[in-house]
Amino acid sequence: MSTKVTGRPAFFQSYGQELALFNTRPKKVGVALVVLVAVLGPFFLQDPLLRTLSLAFVFAIGALGLNMVTGLAGQVSLGHAFFVGIGAYTAAAISGDPDARTIGFGVQEMWVWLPAAGIVAALFGVLVAPIATRLRGLYLAIVTLGLVFLGEHVFREWSSLTGGAGVGRSAADPVLFGFDFSQSSSDSSFTGPQQLYSLMLALLLVFALAARNIGRSKVGRSFAAVRDRDMAAEMMGIDLPRAKTLAFALSSFYAGCAGALLYTISGFFDPGSFSLLLSVQFIAMVLIGGAGTVGGTIAGALFVSLLPTLSRELPRFLTFLSSSPAETPNVFQVEQILYGLLIVVFLLFEPRGLYGIWVRLRTYWKSWPFSY
């Protein structure tokens, strides 16, 4: 019988309906279309762009993690690069060649090293959390900033694990059940970048879905309550230390996984990669995309990751810019300035990020023919 009422988007009969993954049909259709375009990517995009996009997808996974602790739970973290590094080294060590000069255990399967990287990073997150739960705002930012410097020092000095500064080590290989995604398949129907792109896209979809589901679960809603007012959240019966610890653990898990995947694409990495700049890049993704939303974060990650591709084109139009890092001014400097500039501009004019722009556009048409 007709207990279900259809075609009335604002008619909520239960809270579950309000919390649904896609509470309206246009959302469902829109997401399906975007995913479809993304899946068809390998068939019409060139290998270099596919490579950039796969990297962007991995960055998006990392940004989703930062979004969970900063966007959802409201805890500013500048230490994201540290957790990314933990993940990268865990994965590299597990899958590394036992006979090489760096530590390696020779377990090449991704289903082992990927979760392991996440879990180890999450453990570090839990270790840091007790400090973080006692601090707020600027103080928390400073403490997490300290993590980055600690990490940088340890990674530089522990050369049996990391290969040492300026030398580096080979990263984990993306091998799943004996199939190496980075090598073009035996019948060469797909190239390496095409396969990597598909793998990263699939992983991003899994992580994004998980992030969205965490966001609308009891845990995610408690994060949002903590963000909006921690004291009020405590009054509602939310265990603050527990919520914050969980936020850090989940965020670090995402960071660890992103770290593990990040260098499988280039195959090699250096301990200097996990600097403050990486943390700032992640923050830029979350802030430009729109703090607190999954769709916005992914858009921000794509935007920031594709920025270098765009800025490399600059010397063609601005002849005084050099494309060589040795000369000044060069495009790499411009890139770094752009990150900072974009963060400033977005925070000043569009604090809700790309997602905010989208919401404004959507509201304009949703409120048609009125303005409110």
Added chain:
Amino acid sequence: MSVLDQAPAGAHAATTSPATRIREHARVRPRAVALRDKHLGVWRPWTWAHYWDQVELVGHALLARGVQPGDRVAIHSENRPEWLVADMGALAVRAASVGLYPSNPAAEVGYLLADSGAVVLVAEDQEQVDKALEVLAQGGAPALRTIVYVEPRGVRGRYEATYGQATLVSWEDFLAEGVQHRETHPGAVDALTDAARPDDLATLIYTSGTTGPPKGAMLTVANVEFAIKVLCEEGGFTSPPPGPDDLLLSYLPLSHVAERIFTTWFNAAAATQVCFAESIDTVPQDLREVQPTILFGVPRIWEKLLAGVETRLTGATRFKRLSTRYWLKRASAIAAAVEANGGEHTRATRLQYALGWLFCYRSLTERLGMRRVRHATSGAAPIAPEVLTFFSSIGVPMHEAYGMTENTAVATSAKPGRIRLGTVGEAHRGVEVRIDEQTGEILTRHAGVFAGYWGRPEATAEVLDPDGWLHTGDVGEWVDGSFLKITDRMKDIIITAGGKNISPSQIENELKASPYVKEALVVGDGRTYLTALIGIELDTVGEWAQRQRLGYSTLRDLTEKPEVVELLTTVVDDVNSRLASVEQVKVFRLLPKELDHEDGELTASQKVKRAAVVAAFDDLVESMYDGRPAAATGAQR
């Protein structure tokens, strides 16, 4: 034709009543949704099984409290499931319900309780309980034994010392008494429901009483069943007839016969799903959420929604405003073209409408909450044709209907595809309507004509002929043979000093079609020219004043601004330009306050009490006829 014929006296054929219909739905579709009320942001469903269970419990509880068949049970509440449960619970044990308007002040509550002799009162909350207790303290309503309160806030634990459980009982405890009674007397309610007779009193509906104190119209089970048959099952009010997939929003007072039909009786007869609005103020929001398929409104609601469109358009961005204005203009052009083509779309108008639907009408109706309305009805008072055309031109199928409490609202309605603007449509099937040759009064005769006024045989004799014709008190005429056009209430017709008969309500409705006018009262009986008292709509005029950068503090302050008088002058002039010279409003004054039920200027159903208003603003009226030059207010043209 009537239900009486189906159940001849003496036979044991069970009488159908709304109560038996609900019991039947509970048996056939126990898990389908019957009612919905908004609770903490969610539309909570009530299934048929639950609905009937509650009705049965109230029936048992009433029996436990010693209610006999024929007793009256008063209900004083906003629209909510408990209203229906109490109403149907009373009907199930052959008692009659009496609906009180939530806005009724204590004095009127006392009058209604005493006049109806209600033994049980279901009061919604502390506000209504306090009114009833005030009546009890003054010794009014001697028959009242029990007050049941639905909302415990502010009542529970406060009055218990003074009034024991015997007098004041909470809804939960009342239902618990029902549970207990059901265990000791199983089937008692069922037996009474089955024993119902067609001439059982089903409900007392008090007329609004624009001239005297309210009179209780006695509607029997047969009256109600006849109304259900004509208005619901034969599609008299909604064609094609309503069904289980139809959603309705219940927001007008259930003590009025119209809302009772659309909410309670439609639901009982056709298993429509009723959604209860949170309050009268949230109606626009509730409409948007529910998107009902059948919508009933009184003219005041339609006028207010129209004014809302106007206000929000002026606040919209330039592009949206220009686009919508354009498409609204197209809409009336399309409507005119369709009307000229005999009610059928031509290819050109269809194409234009389709474009307009894409750019404006679809989203506009969605925002108004009327996107899915398949049959909209306006009734209970006269409405300006402009308001009706606006809604039908944007794709809301509007129909006017005519009826009154005394004939269970069964008389005429506009049928889909057969609409004459300015008329209230054609008589329903099996309903006799005629116009008295001498007086022009409309008379109706059918099985829905009431049994008489409660305790007032002389008042009954005034309106009910021995041969069954009901005098409606409305003056009307036939248009195109079968369409009824209402001129006015008989006692409201103005005869000017020049001997012209003028119907004030038509002029008033033209004025009220403006978004700036809330109330209009045309005066001129025995005078040389017509004048009007106009109450402004505070929302729209206030917004207009803000846009003109005109500071104001109160409504009174606003009405004294020369700019506002100027604004209303343009409204009056515009209406005058469409009227014959004798019908034109020569002078007007703005009412310095909003008309109010508590001050006795409006009836409970928000109808203006003419005599009371004219008496209250005697100085304003006289100033319009003094021959003195019109001062700051009003203008003589």
